[in-house]
Amino acid sequence: MKDNLARSLTEQDVVVARELPDILEPKKRRSGLIGFAFRHPAIAIGGGVLLVMFLIALFAPLLGTVDPSAIAPSKRTRAPSADFWFGTDMLGRDIYSRVMYGARVSLTVGFGVALCASAIGLVIGLVSGMVRWTDGIIMRVIDGMMSIPPILLAIALMALTRGSMGNVILAITIAEAPRVARLVRGVVLSLREQPYVDAAVAAGTRMPKLIFKHILPNMLAPITVQATYICASAMITESILSFIGAGIPPSTPSWGNIMAEGRSLWQVKPFIIFFPATFLSVTVLAVNLLGDGLRDALDPRMAKRI
Amino acid sequence: MFGFILRRIFATIPVMGFVALFVFSLLYLAPGDPAAVIAGDQATPEDVARIRAGLGLDRPFLVRFFEWFFRVLQGDLGTSIFTGLPVSQMIAQRIEPTVSLMSVTLVLAISVAVPLGVIAAWKCDTWVDRVVMSLAVLGFSVPVFVVGYLLAYAFALQLDWLPVQGYTPIKNGILPWFENLILPAITLGFVYIALIARITRASMLEVLQQDYIRTARAKGVSQKSILFLHALKNAAIPIVTVIGIGMALLIGGAVVTESVFAIPGLGRLTVDAILRRDYPIIQGVVLMFSFVYVVINLIVDLIYTMLDPRIRY
Numbered sequence: 001m002k003d004n005l006a007r008s009l010t011e012q013d014v015v016v017a018r019e020l021p022d023i024l025e026p027k028k029r030r031s032g033l034i035g036f037a038f039r040h041p042a043i044a045i046g047g048g049v050l051l052v053m054f055l056i057a058l059f060a061p062l063l064g065t066v067d068p069s070a071i072a073p074s075k076r077t078r079a080p081s082a083d084f085w086f087g088t089d090m091l092g093r094d095i096y097s098r099v100m101y102g103a104r105v106s107l108t109v110g111f112g113v114a115l116c117a118s119a120i121g122l123v124i125g126l127v128s129g130m131v132r133w134t135d136g137i138i139m140r141v142i143d144g145m146m147s148i149p150p151i152l153l154a155i156a157l158m159a160l161t162r163g164s165m166g167n168v169i170l171a172i173t174i175a176e177a178p179r180v181a182r183l184v185r186g187v188v189l190s191l192r193e194q195p196y197v198d199a200a201v202a203a204g205t206r207m208p209k210l211i212f213k214h215i216l217p218n219m220l221a222p223i224t225v226q227a228t229y230i231c232a233s234a235m236i237t238e239s240i241l242s243f244i245g246a247g248i249p250p251s252t253p254s255w256g257n258i259m260a261e262g263r264s265l266w267q268v269k270p271f272i273i274f275f276p277a278t279f280l281s282v283t284v285l286a287v288n289l290l291g292d293g294l295r296d297a298l299d300p301r302m303a304k305r306i
Numbered sequence: 307m308f309g310f311i312l313r314r315i316f317a318t319i320p321v322m323g324f325v326a327l328f329v330f331s332l333l334y335l336a337p338g339d340p341a342a343v344i345a346g347d348q349a350t351p352e353d354v355a356r357i358r359a360g361l362g363l364d365r366p367f368l369v370r371f372f373e374w375f376f377r378v379l380q381g382d383l384g385t386s387i388f389t390g391l392p393v394s395q396m397i398a399q400r401i402e403p404t405v406s407l408m409s410v411t412l413v414l415a416i417s418v419a420v421p422l423g424v425i426a427a428w429k430c431d432t433w434v435d436r437v438v439m440s441l442a443v444l445g446f447s448v449p450v451f452v453v454g455y456l457l458a459y460a461f462a463l464q465l466d467w468l469p470v471q472g473y474t475p476i477k478n479g480i481l482p483w484f485e486n487l488i489l490p491a492i493t494l495g496f497v498y499i500a501l502i503a504r505i506t507r508a509s510m511l512e513v514l515q516q517d518y519i520r521t522a523r524a525k526g527v528s529q530k531s532i533l534f535l536h537a538l539k540n541a542a543i544p545i546v547t548v549i550g551i552g553m554a555l556l557i558g559g560a561v562v563t564e565s566v567f568a569i570p571g572l573g574r575l576t577v578d579a580i581l582r583r584d585y586p587i588i589q590g591v592v593l594m595f596s597f598v599y600v601v602i603n604l605i606v607d608l609i610y611t612m613l614d615p616r617i618r619y
Contacts, residue, residue, distance in 0.1 A: 140324065144321050144322075144325050147599055148325060149553075149554035149555075149596070149599060151554075151559075152596075156332055159336075159585065236449045239449050243565070244577045244580065245581050259451070266459075267463060277455070281449070284446075285448075288447050
């Protein structure tokens with residue numbers, strides 16, 4: 001038996017493994033923009049759509065639009081046609097022009113709120129996480145604010161003021177900022193326990209340097225991801241506020257208030273709501289995709305989970 | 307356990323106190339002087355001042371806050387500026403449709419979203435998973451009233467299967483009540499389903515990697531009982547949490563959904579109150595919804611200890 005085995009394994013049967021090169025050839029990766037797009041399709045698609053919306057907002061006057069507030073009573077509620085691509089509303093205003101100009105409001109509100117809420121939340125969260133005696137008070141106030149449903153909070157704040165873009169941004173910011181503050185505080189608390197922070201403290205690093213050099217850079221990724229989600233949610237909240245009549249007045253077209261005006265006619269003239277609804281949904285979808293893509297790219301550990 | 311419940315209930319008192327303070331400031335800061343409105347156009351400044359003193363509006367902020375707060379504790383939310391009726395009575399009249407809508411939505415959302423999330427986790431990285439997750443992203447992106455109009459247009463106007471708008475009280479029969487609530491509940495539940503399905507999937511994926519799942523599989527437990535008995539129970543805490551937090555979406559969404567489907571509930575009451583600047587009503591509704599939200603999340607915290615006996619507070 002043993003002999004057989006030995007005999008069967010002659011020298012010819014033994015295959016010598018090929019010598020490995022010193023350095024394995026790197027996996028081929030496409031470089032540049034196209035490579036990036038292939039590796040992060042969500043960022044590419046979301047960012048691309050968002051870029052288009054930005055261009056629309058920026059160049060709205062050049063896109064074959066007419067004055068979005070020009071009233072033409074003789075051309076009321078026309079269906080979409082070659083003259084009026086998206087039809088006209090109940091005052092005869094061109095919906096295509098209103099939707100193109102409306103991109104300005106939605107994007108300004110979305111990005112304005114994302115920026116303001118992140119900045120305010122960052123400061124409050126940092127103070128709460130770094131200055132321990134303030135933590136108890138700040139967290140109780142934040143608990144209180146977070147126990148009012150955000151849309152209701154924004155509605156209540158808007159009821160106090162006149163409807164204008166600034167007030168809408170302010171109201172939604174107040175409703176969203178506590179969430180950022182809580183996230184930042186959580187990250188600060190976990191970063192404080194890191195050995196490198198202990199080391200920095202032991203080496204006598206002062207508070208400002210500790211925050212700017214050691215804490216903030218590690219905060220950037222979660223804040224950016226959170227900011228994109230806030231941007232998406234702010235756009236939806238703006239449209240809801242406009243829709244129930246607590247948002248931006250119709251003299252400035254926004255996707256929300258175009259739909260609000262089409263509300264009474266939706267059963268017979270659904271196109272008035274359809275076009276702004278599509279633009280709004282596609283834009284919010286793009287921002288959400290961008291957020292998901294950024295989260296996966298910035299924190300690969302999370303990528304497969306949520 | 308009993309001590310924990312008590313402590314947890316006490317912890318909500320400062321939170322509710324802050325909410326009350328905030329909501330009171332809302333009325334305090336509201337533009338317009340009630341005394342001037344009551345006095346009318348012909349009144350002299352002295353008349354207005356006298357009426358203001360009579361109403362107690364000239365006293366310090368904190369004194370008025372505590373007075374108002376003790377009235378609220380007794381169930382007195384003030385009177386509506388527009389109708390002159392007590393706010394608590396107006397809320398009571400409108401509460402049934404909203405409670406109906408929210409409970410149907412809650413049942414629908416949980417019974418759809420949890421299985422979807424479980425299946426997505428089980429079939430992770432297949433087309434099933436991708437479809438469910440794409441629907442979830444879509445759910446976050448389409449505003450609630452757009453979903454409402456789409457559904458109403460398709461199922462009520464074009465197909466004529468369900469009533470377009472309106473509400474039938476439950477005492478007029480379960481079936482008409484339910485028929486009127488199907489479309490609004492799907493509308494309101496859309497984003498909620500997306501949220502719950504996503505968290506369910508994430509939580510399940512984590513649990514499915516645990517050793518005891520491999521053990522269960524090795525001893526021949528069927529796939530179905532692994533998923534729904536072994537895994538889901540251990541994945542339940544994040545799911546229950548998000549169901550509680552997501553109530554905020556339901557409350558906000560109800561305001562809009564009721565407008566789309568002409569349901570005479572608290573949402574409609576809020577929207578009408580905003581258009582008429584009827585601050586006592588806005589105040590009352592915000593206060594009540596916040597209270598409900600806090601209580602629901604309190605209950606969620608208590609459910610934790612039942613789901614996971616290891617949790618001790």
